[in-house]
């Protein structure tokens with residue numbers, strides 16, 4: 001599938017996932033169980049919490065990934081943005097149900113209650129990207145089929161005109177409400193007249209899936225197949241590549257912590273939330289981030305080398321016939337790779353921790369390590385070490401999301 005077709009699929013998944021929506025939610029839902037995250041916003045009062053917009057409404061997320069269903073009934077949200085100067089105000093858009101678009105909705109209490117504010121131009125609209133002007137927050141841009149602008153805090157909307165290519169994401173300059181950047185299927189574009197005319201803002205001409213501008217003028221963008229870039233907003237942005245190695249996965253939404261600009265959350269195209277603690281150089285899955293610290297990964301490596309490596313191989317490459325303790329051909333399964341070359345990443349962290357502590361009932365060799373006095377914290381550290389061997393793709397596709405990632 002080429003990149004453009006891929007994002008077409010991403011957006012058309014909306015209807016399919018509404019069909020599978022049950023309406024009734026289990027009690028303890030973790031972030032990795034929610035099929036798709038379409039918008040992320042940090043809690044301005046609490047550095048460790050954030051809210052997410054999903055096809056099942058709005059959830060608050062605690063540091064351990066446990067969610068709180070703040071607004072189940074608001075609809076299937078496809079975009080959300082926080083007001084730059086009134087942090088409890090959120091604006092969003094999406095679908096009311098399978099057939100009806102929602103228009104534009106607003107919350108004044110951090111996402112708990114929502115009220116309709118507008119249908120949008122030729123609405124009702126379902127914006128898949130929405131952005132406030134940081135310098136004049138009464139100006140808001142939204143992207144449905146075309147880019148629309150509101151100059152009155154979202155009450156009335158107009159089309160800004162044609163865009164040269166299909167737009168995935170939009171962001172507004174912190175200096176000038178008429179300077180807008182659009183991540184499109186032909187790359188990152190910029191308009192200095194509120195969206196009437198567009199010029200390339202980056203030399204690459206293939207799909208850019210995300211663009212974000214900070215209050216301090218830092219722009220980030222993501223190019224499918226190429227990587228994550230940063231520049232300063234200005235006449236001619238000079239881009240530097242911050243990271244690559246995303247394989248066939250993409251970042252669709254970026255949120256930088258208001259408490260610390262090195263901490264970033266991003267929604268991957270798989271629906272997974274990824275986290276970076278170093279300004280976007282290294283990414284890991286949000287799942288398990290509490291134990292994915294350098295000391296615990298190191299502790300996990302030591303435990304792995306002492307207890308697991310004899311069968312699962314150096315750096316978890318897996319066992320081969322003829323290895324020192326390997327069974328003979330036909331005498332039972334070999335110890336599988338625990339790096340990202342086999343299917344360890346098809347399991348969520350909890351399942352991996354369970355397998356380590358409880359063992360595999362069918363296997364005499366994969367014993368219950370709790371009976372060897374291994375405690376949960378140690379199993380978590382081993383999982384953190386295993387995941388340090390995985391690439392971005394395996395991390396973004398881990399657990400319940402892996403089905404959607406099969407080639």
Ligand code: HEC
Pocket residue numbers: 303304307308309310311312333334335336338342343344352355356360362363365366367369382
């Ligand atoms: C004596 C050899 C041996 C040792 C030591 C061992 N394992 Fe295993 N492990 C296996 C075998 C064999 C399997 C596959 C069993 C099967 O498929 O029935 C397995 C399976 C697993 C799985 C499931 C993988 C998957 O993709 O489903 C995990 C996770 C795992 N081991 C982790 C560990 C960890 C962590 C340790 C160290 C604490 C460890 N193993 C120690 C032999 C071993």
